[in-house]
Amino acid sequence: MSRAIFKNPLTTSPLWHVIDATGHHVGRLATKIACLLRGKHKPIYDKSATLQCGDYVVVLNAQKIEFTGKKWDQKLYRKHSGYPGGLKEIKAKDMREKNPEHIIRHAVMGMLPKNDSKIYLGQRLKVYEHLQNPHSGQIAKTPSSSLTVNMGPYIPEQLNPTDEQLKEYFAGYKLKIDDTDEAFSMVETKIKSHKEKLKKERRLLRLKRVNELKPLNIKTD
């Protein structure tokens, strides 16, 4: 089925996706880019024909990307020249000044499959510092489709759960306590389970049978 589909020029023409990276987090964006490069968003995906079902991705505003936590000071990009003593470590904030495109590239190349197609898929990823790019003419020529991803800057999610959803979410965690005296006493003291109650009753039955349990004789003089 797949070989006949790949001969159709409509399906084999690659799409061009444009992503604006202001405010996005590095790793979470890189997973989506790797998915688009391989063609896993299409139902004609085939792992042995990634170059025919993959797409091109253009990333803009790479200088405004964000890391969470203290990674700008602590994350190191390492390379070794091969000679002894040739380890070079660059912090992420220095990399942002020198070569900001490397941050996204390094993240995406680590998420692509480690085979011969990695180089060719990496050539299809185009990263730019600001909004200027030489691809606007080609993108205008390609026919428009509903599958292209034109992502804008990051907008954080605003959750507005209803009362029913809150009830479902906390269903297993909230204790249901009635407003009776027994319930209050149970909460204050140690709550014993059903099994310990049964154990206690069985122990009392055993002792009764052996006649060890004798009723208390309180002598009243």
Next chain:
Amino acid sequence: MNIDKIFKLAKGFYGRSKNCKSLARERVEKGLEYNYVSRRLKKRDFRALWIQRINAGSRQHDLTYNNMVRGLTASDVQINRKILSELAVSEPYSFKALTILAKDALSKLNGTSYKPLSPQ
């Protein structure tokens, strides 16, 4: 086996393995062993491919693969993954109808915190 049968099976092999008797015999035996094993692997590989394709097709309609299968089994639809993957490619409107069926069934199941996929 007869040497002629072995040379017939050794067509396309590398170097002298297709021309010389003892080398061809070794390589053909190994090839038949690989064939035995991969007849069992073929069933696993194709099922994985169908699942990847259904996942891609259902994400176009704001559903993941696991939710879609859950909804279809809840509504007692017994279509297998092979046909679902072919529907996603060649008959998109009937695939869309199946996703609507699955979403209806999911909303009726107990304990669902069904959250639609975010647009980003």
